[in-house]
Amino acid sequence: MAKHRRCGLFLLGAGMGAAVGMLLAPKSGKDIRRELFGGSMDVTVEPGTDADIPRTQDESSQEDLKARIEETSARLKAEIETQQEEDGEAGGEE
Secondary structure, X not given: OHHHHHHHHHHHHHHHHHHHHHHHOOOOHHXXXXXXXXXXOOOOOOOOOHXXXXXXXXXXXXXXXXXXXXXXXXXXXXXXXXXXXXXHHHHXXX
């Protein structure tokens, strides 16, 4: 029950923080209302922006990211195993 209360209080605080942030934002009320309720949702792509990058480059970036994640994962697993072995050896010496 206490866990639910803390979660509810957190959400309440987050909502209040967002509201205060909107009120103190350096924009006029009209601009904020337009963003919140009536803002235009059309997306335009300007030439030369990141959205203009060809799909093939995006796909190669994804492959590079996957490879880096796999390398990092393997390195971390090896470091964890080494640390566990060292901890096991140190525990046996006592």
